[in-house]
Amino acid sequence: MLRVGQVMTRLSVSLYSYHTIGDALILMQEKQVSGLPLLNEQGHLLGMVTKEMIFEKSLASFNPVHKAADYLTTRFLPLKEEALLEEVWDLPFDIYPVLNNLDEITGVVTKYSLGRAYFQQIELRRQELEAVFDSAHNGIIAINKQGIITSLNPAAERPARATKEEAVGRYLTDVIIPSGLLDVVRSGIPDFGTKFQVGRRQYISNRTPIVRDGEVVGAVGVFQDVSEIEKVLQELRTVKQLNEELRTTIASSYDGIIICDRQSEILRCNPAVGRILEVSWEDLVGKAFKELVDNGVFRKNIIHLVKKQGGLVSILERSAAEHSLVITGNPVFDDEGEIVKVVINIRDMSELVYLREALEESKQLSEKYQAEIAQMKNHEETSSNVRACSVIMKNVLDLAARVSKVDTPVVLVGEPGAGKEEIAKMIHFQSKRKQGPFYKLNCGSLPYQLLETEMFGQGIALGSGIKGKIGLLELANHGSLYLEDIEKIPLNLQGRLLRVLQDKVLQTSDGNEAVADLRIVAGTHRPLIELVEKGLFREDLYFSLNVVPINVPPLRERKEDLIPLITYYLERNKKRHDLEKAIAPEGIQQLLNYSWPGNVREMANVLERLVVTAQGKTISGKEVKTVLYEKEKNLRAVTVSDVVPLKEAIDDLEQQLVTLAMELHGTTVKAAEALGVNQSTVVRKLQKIKDPKGSHDAKIVQKK
Numbered sequence: 214m215l216r217v218g219q220v221m222t223r224l225s226v227s228l229y230s231y232h233t234i235g236d237a238l239i240l241m242q243e244k245q246v247s248g249l250p251l252l253n254e255q256g257h258l259l260g261m262v263t264k265e266m267i268f269e270k271s272l273a274s275f276n277p278v279h280k281a282a283d284y285l286t287t288r289f290l291p292l293k294e295e296a297l298l299e300e301v302w303d304l305p306f307d308i309y310p311v312l313n314n315l316d317e318i319t320g321v322v323t324k325y326s327l328g329r330a331y332f333q334q335i336e337l338r339r340q341e342l343e344a345v346f347d348s349a350h351n352g353i354i355a356i357n358k359q360g361i362i363t364s365l366n367p368a369a370e371r372p373a374r375a376t377k378e379e380a381v382g383r384y385l386t387d388v389i390i391p392s393g394l395l396d397v398v399r400s401g402i403p404d405f406g407t408k409f410q411v412g413r414r415q416y417i418s419n420r421t422p423i424v425r426d427g428e429v430v431g432a433v434g435v436f437q438d439v440s441e442i443e444k445v446l447q448e449l450r451t452v453k454q455l456n457e458e459l460r461t462t463i464a465s466s467y468d469g470i471i472i473c474d475r476q477s478e479i480l481r482c483n484p485a486v487g488r489i490l491e492v493s494w495e496d497l498v499g500k501a502f503k504e505l506v507d508n509g510v511f512r513k514n515i516i517h518l519v520k521k522q523g524g525l526v527s528i529l530e531r532s533a534a535e536h537s538l539v540i541t542g543n544p545v546f547d548d549e550g551e552i553v554k555v556v557i558n559i560r561d562m563s564e565l566v567y568l569r570e571a572l573e574e575s576k577q578l579s580e581k582y583q584a585e586i587a588q589m590k591n592h593e594e595t596s597s598n599v600r601a602c603s604v605i606m607k608n609v610l611d612l613a614a615r616v617s618k619v620d621t622p623v624v625l626v627g628e629p630g631a632g633k634e635e636i637a638k639m640i641h642f643q644s645k646r647k648q649g650p651f652y653k654l655n656c657g658s659l660p661y662q663l664l665e666t667e668m669f670g671q672g673i674a675l676g677s678g679i680k681g682k683i684g685l686l687e688l689a690n691h692g693s694l695y696l697e698d699i700e701k702i703p704l705n706l707q708g709r710l711l712r713v714l715q716d717k718v719l720q721t722s723d724g725n726e727a728v729a730d731l732r733i734v735a736g737t738h739r740p741l742i743e744l745v746e747k748g749l750f751r752e753d754l755y756f757s758l759n760v761v762p763i764n765v766p767p768l769r770e771r772k773e774d775l776i777p778l779i780t781y782y783l784e785r786n787k788k789r790h791d792l793e794k795a796i797a798p799e800g801i802q803q804l805l806n807y808s809w810p811g812n813v814r815e816m817a818n819v820l821e822r823l824v825v826t827a828q829g830k831t832i833s834g835k836e837v838k839t840v841l842y843e844k845e846k847n848l849r850a851v852t853v854s855d856v857v858p859l860k861e862a863i864d865d866l867e868q869q870l871v872t873l874a875m876e877l878h879g880t881t882v883k884a885a886e887a888l889g890v891n892q893s894t895v896v897r898k899l900q901k902i903k904d905p906k907g908s909h910d911a912k913i914v915q916k917k
């Protein structure tokens with residue numbers, strides 16, 4: 214800001230009463246001023262003697278010896294050196310004496326000098342402002358009262374999509390879409406922080422009215438391109454969210470995670486660390502990782518290993534808490550390739566190993582069940598092959614034949630392998646249902662839920678259009694279902710089965726209901742009444758099923774059947790293996806003398822082995838004896854070294870035999886064959902080996 218002192222002509226002379234007008238003119242000429250102050254003897258300013266005044270008065274008469282005081286004008290205004298030009302430049306006099314702070318005359322200044330200096334000052338400021346205006350990063354646009362653009366800086370050209378030359382002089386909305394500046398002109402109310410968008414760029418604007426003499430004469434808008442800021446903000450939000458996600462992930466990780474800085478100080482760790490290492494994980498933050506090693510929590514310092522190897526390191530550890538751990542140290546590098554952090558992952562393998570074993574076990578079990586179920590499904594039979602000529606068996610078959618003509622449930626009671634299933638098939642194929650399917654389900658071979666699904670299916674909500682799993686009751690509809698080992702059906706399912714028998718209604722897999730039109734034939738090793746008495750079998754189901762009980766006698770009680778059965782199985786196996794074989798009379802005798810504890814199943818097995826293994830065309834008595842008593846011989850080979858309770862010894866031996874058979878033959882089907890027992894028996898025994906307390910029932914379907 215210019216002051217008068219910077220513009221004035223500094224003087225060392227003033228006029229006094231003794232100066233003539235001639236002196237005055239000479240002094241003015243010398244000092245190049247158009248007026249001089251006149252002081253009294255005390256040095257007080259009396260007024261100004263100016264060329265103009267001299268000229269005015271000289272028009273009448275002029276004499277250079279006249280006193281300058283005669284030309285004195287006392288209409289003057291002294292200015293202070295400190296006065297600002299903008300305050301004095303348009304005062305009414307042509308020349309002003311100038312005083313310093315001590316009120317001493319220090320010079321004179323003309324109105325012209327003041328005006329010119331002031332103008333130059335204004336011009337300079339204008340140029341400065343224009344430079345600022347043009348170089349401002351923010352866009353600036355000004356309009357007048359009529360909405361015509363009066364100024365626009367280069368930064369505003371981009372959103373205006375017009376150059377300054379194109380935009381200035383045009384109506385605002387012809388150039389730029391947002392019309393907020395017009396509102397400010399109309400209302401006179403400033404508007405701050407409003408966001409607007411031009412194309413893909415985001416702007417934030419401050420709009421202010423230009424007020425002159427209390428009247429709004431225009432408005433100026435300053436707007437900033439915040440697209441980059443918005444982008445950064447968005448990135449910041451994303452980073453914050455990622456950070457939050459990461460924090461949650463680390464916190465909820467089942468593996469322990471420890472993050473250390475380059476000095477091996479623990480920066481962060483998660484609750485799993487506490488669980489696995491059995492330490493207070495919150496207290497670890499801020500501590501040196503080394504402390505964990507020093508305190509015996511870890512045996513090795515993985516951070517040392519990571520730093521030594523300069524890369525990822527995995528080690529196996531056994532923690533102080535006796536957990537088997539896999540510890541992985543993962544370095545984090547900075548731009549210079551220096552390790553700045555180490556992320557340590559701690560996986561508790563003890564649990565994993567346990568879980569993997571459990572999973573493997575249940576996978577195997579599930580596969581086994583699936584295979585058994587598949588076998589069972591394939592067991593839709595087409596005929597029956599009952600061979601019998603004994604009176605006792607003929608009576609049984611007679612009874613079965615009669616029963617087949619009526620549609621009642623039948624219960625077949627008999628030892629394993631005696632032929633119950635064969636008779637069940639016979640009943641089916643002699644009944645009016647023979648065109649329908651015959652299915653069998655072993656009630657003792659599956660866990661509860663699987664058994665329920667296999668038996669009753671898995672219905673789907675009506676109208677869903679999706680088909681559920683078809684149960685055997687539905688599959689066997691219009692045919693027969695043989696429920697083997699019915700005594701093992703769980704009580705809950707007994708209730709469901711009873712409802713089907715009584716109501717004759719089936720829930721079908723498509724969510725509908727169908728009339729249950731099938732015959733249930735049940736097989737059991739023990740008379741059901743015994744179970745009813747013990748409360749293990751529902752009495753009502755017993756009465757519903759046990760309409761016609763048929764006892765299938767063991768083979769040892771019907772010796773007359775031996776010959777036809779031996780003949781049948783000899784012929785069948787000859788054909789099957791394409792071998793010409795006969796049995797020597799001594800061999801036949803051996804077979805007749807044998808007690809057949811495994812009944813017809815055992816016989817079928819023995820005959821097949823004889824046909825396949827006999828040396829010559831005639832199966833000798835010795836060969837028969839070997840096959841029949843091989844097991845017995847093996848048993849005798851068992852060394853008894855101590856006297857133990859018989860039950861214990863039997864259990865132990867049984868366990869060894871089943872395990873050996875499984876090892877040798879691999880599947881329960883083949884093991885059962887080798888042991889000469891029903892497959893479900895093998896499964897039961899295996900289950901007992903695995904779970905000696907007997908929390909499970911036998912769970913495998915019998916394979917014939």
Ligand SMILES: Nc1ncnc2c1ncn2[C@@H]1O[C@H](COP(=O)(O)OP(=O)(O)OP(=O)(O)O)[C@@H](O)[C@H]1O
Pocket residue numbers: 598599600601627628629630631632633634635636697736738778813814817891915917
């Ligand atoms: N009278 C028979 N004539 C021919 N083969 C028979 C006869 N009885 C049983 N079998 C055969 O003996 C084997 C065992 O028979 P089946 O499965 O019917 O016995 P089961 O009493 O049902 O045994 P489990 O109670 O152990 O299931 C089958 O291969 C069957 O074909």
